[in-house]
Amino acid sequence: xxxxxxxxxxxxxxxxxxxxxxxxxxxxxxxxxxxxxxxxxxxxxxxxxxxxxxxxxxxxxxxxxxxxxxxxxxxxxxxxxxxxxxxxxxxxxxxxxxxxxxxxxxxxxxxxxxxxxxxxxxxxxxxxxxxxxxxxxxxxxxxxxxxxxxxxxxxxxxxxxxxxxxxxxxxxxxxxxxxxxxxxxxxxxxxxxxxxxxxxxxxxxxxxxxxxxxxxxxxxxxxxxxxxxxxxxxxxxxxxxxxxxxxxxxxxxxxxxxxxxxxxxxxxxxxxxxxxxxxxxxxxxxxxxxxxxxxxxxxxxxxxxxxxxxxxxxxxxxxxxxxxxxxxxxxxxxxxxxxxxxxxxxxxxxxxxxxxxxxxx
Ligand SMILES: [Zn+2]
Numbered sequence: 001x002x003x004x005x006x007x008x009x010x011x012x013x014x015x016x017x018x019x020x021x022x023x024x025x026x027x028x029x030x031x032x033x034x035x036x037x038x039x040x041x042x043x044x045x046x047x048x049x050x051x052x053x054x055x056x057x058x059x060x061x062x063x064x065x066x067x068x069x070x071x072x073x074x075x076x077x078x079x080x081x082x083x084x085x086x087x088x089x090x091x092x093x094x095x096x097x098x099x100x101x102x103x104x105x106x107x108x109x110x111x112x113x114x115x116x117x118x119x120x121x122x123x124x125x126x127x128x129x130x131x132x133x134x135x136x137x138x139x140x141x142x143x144x145x146x147x148x149x150x151x152x153x154x155x156x157x158x159x160x161x162x163x164x165x166x167x168x169x170x171x172x173x174x175x176x177x178x179x180x181x182x183x184x185x186x187x188x189x190x191x192x193x194x195x196x197x198x199x200x201x202x203x204x205x206x207x208x209x210x211x212x213x214x215x216x217x218x219x220x221x222x223x224x225x226x227x228x229x230x231x232x233x234x235x236x237x238x239x240x241x242x243x244x245x246x247x248x249x250x251x252x253x254x255x256x257x258x259x260x261x262x263x264x265x266x267x268x269x270x271x272x273x274x275x276x277x278x279x280x281x282x283x284x285x286x287x288x289x290x291x292x293x294x295x296x297x298x299x300x301x302x303x304x305x306x307x308x309x310x311x312x313x314x315x316x317x318x319x320x321x322x323x324x325x326x327x328x329x330x331x332x333x334x335x336x337x338x339x340x341x342x343x344x345x346x347x348x349x350x351x352x353x354x355x356x357x358x359x360x361x
Contacts, residue, residue: 084108193236263304
């Protein structure tokens with residue numbers, strides 16, 4: 001997915017980040033607005049989240065109060081400036097009117113709407129404006145059911161114009177969902193959720209400012225899923241914190257290399273030990289039949305070398321991960337290269353393979 005349009009946008013972002021604090025920042029007009037009053041900073045992330053939950057409860061129960069939609073509010077926000085309590089990135093889909101679904105009015109929410117609720121350069125910059133300069137204590141990425149942008153990516157629809165650069169941000173989410181072996185509607189539903197996590201990850205990875213605020217407890221970043229079928233907002237569980245995540249990623253990487261090393265060395269027992277007892281090989285009557293076949297194949301192969309290239313590890317949570325890579329096989333009389341996807345699960349402190357899939361490289 002790392003083709004040039006995305007890279008160039010992201011490079012631009014890091015270029016901006018370098019000059020931002022030193023040159024551009026002090027001259028921006030919004031600095032004085034929030035900093036002078038300090039209004040938003042008195043709201044805690046938990047309070048802001050609670051307000052959104054209460055607003056959505058009013059919305060779904062038909063008891064909306066449509067707060068802050070009065071002429072007084074217009075006058076007040078004009079004279080005193082804006083002090084929204086949450087920054088949100090949601091899809092442009094016309095069925096996701098953000099202020100309505102949270103029953104909020106003027107000056108309450110700082111909303112970024114973009115197809116597929118992606119977080120690329122412009123969205124990240126806007127989120128930094130909301131969370132960093134207007135000091136909203138909460139940043140929410142809101143995905144929604146039946147999202148056309150995510151569906152198009154999952155189905156591999158042909159898109160033109162500037163849309164490829166937009167939907168490119170969704171590709172990693174679709175890839176992760178496909179690696180779980182899902183299909184049909186379940187695949188799309190999962191990819192929509194993965195896409196929310198992807199945007200959160202992009203915000204954290206590409207914005208030093210946002211991750212700094214989050215690490216210092218000044219900003220809470222959460223994912224949500226809006227159900228267009230009934231108007232409810234589902235709050236998505238938090239994924240592994242970054243320090244634990246990087247340790248887990250390292251452990252998964254070691255597990256993948258241990259697997260390749262055991263295979264290369266023809267150490268069948270070590271190789272088979274890399275697989276979970278729950279591993280089920282498609283096309284085999286059972287685990288025993290599969291083990292017997294692998295044992296025979298590996299032992300009769302003689303000297304072989306397994307190589308791993310372009311290894312990418314994705315954590316679904318603290319105990320589930322997917323590793324995708326190009327697997328090279330070089331033997332005496334045969335060699336090939338395939339695209340491999342291993343689903344791994346942590347069992348008794350060790351990462352074990354629970355599913356294995358191969359495709360064309
Ligand atoms: Zn959408």
